Amino acid sequence: MSGHGDPVPLSSRKGNPLRGEAHVPGDKSISHRALILGAMAVGETKITGLLEGQDVLDTGRAMAALGADVVSHGGGAWSVHGVGVGGFSEPDGVIDCGNSGTGVRLLMGAVATYPFATTFTGDASLNGRPMARVTDPLALFGAQAVGRSGGRLPLTLVGAADPVPVRYATPVPSAQVKSAVLLAGLNAPGETVVMEREATRDHSERMLSGFGATISTDVTDEGRVITLQGRPELTPQTIAVPRDPSSAAFPVCAALIVEGSDVLVPNIGLNPTRAGLFETLREMGADLTYENEREEGGEPAADLRARFSPDMKGIRVPPERAASMIDEYPILSVVAAFAEGVTDMPGVAELRVKESDRIDAMAQGLRACGVTVEDGEDWWKVTGMGAGGVPGGATVAARLDHRIAMAFLCLGMASAKPVMVDDATPIATSFPIFERLMGDLGATFTRPNA
Template structure:
């Protein structure tokens, strides 16, 4: 992959209106369920980033007729639960852990062999968290030594539904097992110890597949479905990705005299931890034009400059903001006082070790950031005059978070290895430049 370098100049004001690309989680699932449905699914707002396109290509390889994306519009001619065909070669999931883990659930129920591969970063990520419960359902799925990709999946006689309690809150594991449950005999039931994003459950209902969601107590939820049903094609409008919008929220909050509106943002209650945390820090955030689209709440998010304060991040919000912590660390670095994050050990097994890599990056620009086993302690305030080159470690969210950090840097920041931004947010640079943050490639 070509090396792309960001040079980001300090700025004082962001303003205007911007619409970020479609939600990545929903884009993945719209292709998956659209392919398994009966009938034609029309998708608008599809994210044309490399991660979501990897999912699209995989289903094309399995015989599903899917149109090439055109300004976010995609047509999927579903083949039904049993209509996929064996791909001629390995299916490359690129950088996407979501795609690989969810695909494992779907492929576990097929009557053909398949192999899922990824890039250097994905090939280091843990997969036993999905392969172990899949094996308990009767699936034949193997990893490399150490429980990492590639995944090799062989036909099994018949999957059986299981009752499974997640050892840690993970929407990817929950979704993998629910998707496998579509092909299983009997009931598949997943109990999660804390709320996680529920796009899979909402979209299954949108495709007419019955499932039961039961709140067991203040934190635990049980999701259950019976195998052997059918999905009926529907129209899907993918809202703007709150994970992408988060970079603009923090950028506006930590710059001076800013007033920025991010349009049509998906505000699924299992994803709004980033807004809740920023508000606890004192961010000036308001919602406008609230509506519901395809079962998902959306609104325009208006953010004005704020004097942020350091906080102890409530642990119950951690799973609801797990992907946004790289840029939340930047918000903490600009806040007055100390911010403490605990209960976020999941960050160590993302595209990179996001705790260590963000601590290193913030220290490189003079921020007092101390990593802990399950989080970080950040002493906010002014950055020193130092400005070392930043390494993204092949992680798109590190690249974008540190571009936001440049807003308050004493001089331009140079961030290396930023081609990875195309995995989730291919228009990040032009949109940031549009609202006032100067990024040169």
């Protein structure tokens, strides 16, 4: 059942080739951070291309609840009149983060060094996800968290009245944890230091620097060491949000498996900490090219062209690449089902604690569609059936997870029989125009209850 209303089943089936341009939404990670840092700057930050999915809208409402003036001007254009570092005020009500693990963890970091209490909740999926990985390092600043067993939401975070700077080594690769600690460090004295053994997406570091914070990254034998000087005065910015590579993954991968397809996805962010999927697809033999490579707002970008690729081969995805493509494994597993041979995906334990247990969700759904899958605690293998070889014909549980729903709808576009997801409503959290955009490219969707 959906956390935002009644379930809406949706099915997809094989039809025409996918052709045309896919103008996917703005980058979700950058959109969250633009709103939060804009609220912590002094003056007006102007944002264009903001992703107006439910996750980001919930973060915008949270910034308003903390005292910032957040205004939508339509068409992805927003302005945020910030209150400055140290300027947040205690919210009057509960902060509802809907389905967004990124939003709630970043927000916890942002308020952890303020001397007031903030209560967070979310939908059924988010309220089942672990928060201790964030509240534990925030406790080092002096914040206290009181929540349900296992550190689950609803949860109240009592911020530190006299925060202290922190030096923290992340136990698992997580951009959310790293970013939460850095955001907490903004309102703490002295230097906050985060050490990570494997590089994770660095949007927070790039954007903090852009807003005027003193932040540095040193690469050592032990990994990356990020040092932030606390209590800066952040300067408002004009931010053009590039399009989201995680959203682009769906039309790109669908084009690779649907016979005759040729799809261009303009202006995609190609931050090296986010582009692991595209590197992996090319290693599998995908006809995927970068055109018009350039830089947009400090982030590398390009236009991506994807063409039907009937000769892809299964590979072993290097485990050290997982952090740069963790959200893309569901749709990668769909492509793997249409490749030849085995695609081995090790080092992905993080998938067990996303919006759903994504390894189990994809393994069960793929098996129901006739694909052989093996899985363990932090790995899984998909045995491909070649171009056009997947039987399909199943109804799959989306488990309140937008990426699971979209992945199986893409599978249905190339399988022998249609594939249905039991609830497509979670897609709105990150890709509200998915159904229309894919339909414009040539995909065939059916709503059984319509």
